[in-house]
Amino acid sequence: MSLDTIPEARRQIEICNACRYCEGYCAVFPAITRQKAFADGDITQLANLCHNCRGCYYACQYTEPHEFALNLPRALAEVRTESWEDFAVPAPLARVFQRHGVALAGLLVLAVAVMVLLARGGGRTFYDVIPHGVLVAIFLPAFLAPLAVIGVSLRRYWRKVGGGPVRLAHVVSAARSAGRMRNLDGGQGQGCNFEKEERFSNARRAMHQAVMWGFLLCFASTLSGTVLHYLGWPAPYGPFSVPKLFGVPGGLLLTLGAVGLAALKPKGDRGLGDPAVWGGEMAFVLLLALTGGSGLLLYAVTGTGLVAPVFALHLGAVMTLFLLMPYSKMVHGFFRFAALVRDAQGR
Structure with a gap:
């Protein structure tokens, strides 16, 4: 510190x-x-x-x-x-992203997309572009390794703040606060002042909820699609299948919420946050919007010749989001939930 x-x-x-x-x-x-x-x-x-x-x-x-x-x-x-920077592993990477997030995220998305295009196969569905087994071999480690790094960071945080044994009641209390975004309601439900100075608004709270629930629905879509694949029902899936019933609303919520947050952010006073990391925070929000938007676009172009480039862009966004989780503002969700659990312990 x-x-x-x-x-x-x-x-x-x-x-x-x-x-x-x-x-x-x-x-x-x-x-x-x-x-x-x-x-x-x-x-x-x-x-x-x-x-x-x-x-x-x-x-x-x-x-x-x-x-x-x-x-x-x-x-x-x-x-x-x-x-976040001090508890990250390695800490210098977190500092680089927080201060040069737009450039770093953009270059990583582009690099992954180009690699996918160079290695792609033919066809008009995304499993024709890259087989399912290859996707799992690449993305499973890219998802689990950052989670392990975040786990180390949270362990350091928990020791620093003097956290004790966690009970179910603590987790339930934290989940309720996080799910309702209770700490963005201004105390009386009128909202906060983030983008309108002395005027109250629930816009930021609503956008945060859209992003959170959209991300969770997209994750559920991916998980359900994986289960169906191993049960013998490979993609592509119809509009009323479980993956699409989760994924389309999730993608819409994620995209609209992230675009809304990106639009609200310049309206806030930079002097009331950490101005040194403003670019990194904006990069994270734009990356969320690109992840959700490219996923929806991929669904729309399935069966056409645009599948390969759109799939490459989507994979680039998803891979970048995963790899930068411990170092981008994505990690704030993990730390904030841990803080809510620690707060429930102190009541």
């Missing part, structure tokens, strides 16, 4: 703990009031519990030009980013 970010976040949190005006805004403030002193691990936990809705900033009487100069969303965002 930086020598500056933790002490500055601690200074601001101690002032917030004395004021307590924002107590009902999100899970951060009730967590603050449960303590009087804050170790480095406590600051890291609060930073990952923060959803950067920014409502506390616009409600605060101690922001600039007040001498306290509070900007808690930015202070926690900087600690949060550094925690």
Whole structure:
């Protein structure tokens, strides 16, 4: 962690703990009031519990030009980013992506797509382009290895924040908060101030939910298609098959949610987040949109001569999303869920 970010976040949190005006805004403030002193691990936990809705900033009487100069969303965002980087394996790769995400993601998508096109077979379905066995041999390690890296990062995080044995009740509580995006509702359901300053909006909350549920549906589509394949029903599947009933709504939700987040992001004040990683965050959102959109397009062009190039683009997006999971903002979902579980333990 930086020598500056933790002490500055601690200074601001101690002032917030004395004021307590924002107590009902999100899970951060009730967590603050449960303590009087804050170790480095406590600051890291609060930073990952923060959803950067920014409502506390616009409600605060101690922001600039007040001498306290509070900007808690930015202070926690900087600690949060550094925690992801410090716990990542290897940490330098996380720092590179956070600061050069658009270029890195774009080059990786292009490289994978070109390799697929060079190695492709003929045909008008994606298994004609690359056989199922080859896809499994390539993508299974590319999916499992990043998950293993994330597991190591979460273990480091859990030790840092003093997490104890996890019970089912803790996981259920965290799942409820994550599923409803409760910490983006402004405390009273009116939404947050991310993109409209002092006006409340649920747009960011809705877009986050669309991305989350869209991603889960797409994963369920892939899983169900794999099961059907090994049961003797290979792709392509009809419009009313299980993979399509999961995949088409999932792709639409993922694409629309990611495009919505990309449109909202420039409307937010960069000074209320970590400006150094703005590009990396935008790259991640655009990568999600490309993954969902190219999947839908692939379904639309099945049976035509466009299958090979669209399939190559889709594989490039999916492979890049998987490989960069431990280093892109994709990892925030894992850390935030862990923070919610840790928060449930402290109640």
